[in-house]
Amino acid sequence: MNEQVKSALLSCTQNVFLYTATGNKEIHYVIYGNDGESAFHAGGKQVERADQGTIDLYTKKANDELVRKIPAALNAVGIAFYLNSIQYEEETDGGLLHYEWVYEAV
Numbered sequence: 001m002n003e004q005v006k007s008a009l010l011s012c013t014q015n016v017f018l019y020t021a022t023g024n025k026e027i028h029y030v031i032y033g034n035d036g037e038s039a040f041h042a043g044g045k046q047v048e049r050a051d052q053g054t055i056d057l058y059t060k061k062a063n064d065e066l067v068r069k070i071p072a073a074l075n076a077v078g079i080a081f082y083l084n085s086i087q088y089e090e091e092t093d094g095g096l097l098h099y100e101w102v103y104e105a106v
Helices: 003-010 066-076
Strands: 016-018 029-042 045-059 080-089 096-105
Touching: 003 016, 003 029, 003 045, 003 066, 003 096, 045 066, 045 080, 066 080, 066 096
Parallel strands: 016 029
Antiparallel strands: 029 045, 045 096, 080 096
């Protein structure tokens, strides 16, 4: 897993989980994980590679401070990202807001 992404997220909150939040008791939490890679090839070989993945924030607060803190932490360590979607998840814990960022990190 990309340690830069993990460290950036942990600088925002301790409720950070890899792939699943099994055992989590908090409503406000972050899940991250790699789901692919980007690669640059030159001279017939791979010369650069970056992990690609998602960061998911689940919260009940529309004005959750992590919506600002997560992008700031990613920017601080030079991780490329974009906000992919904001959804309301009715089926989760009585309804949660779900923010999803896609990242690429070397």
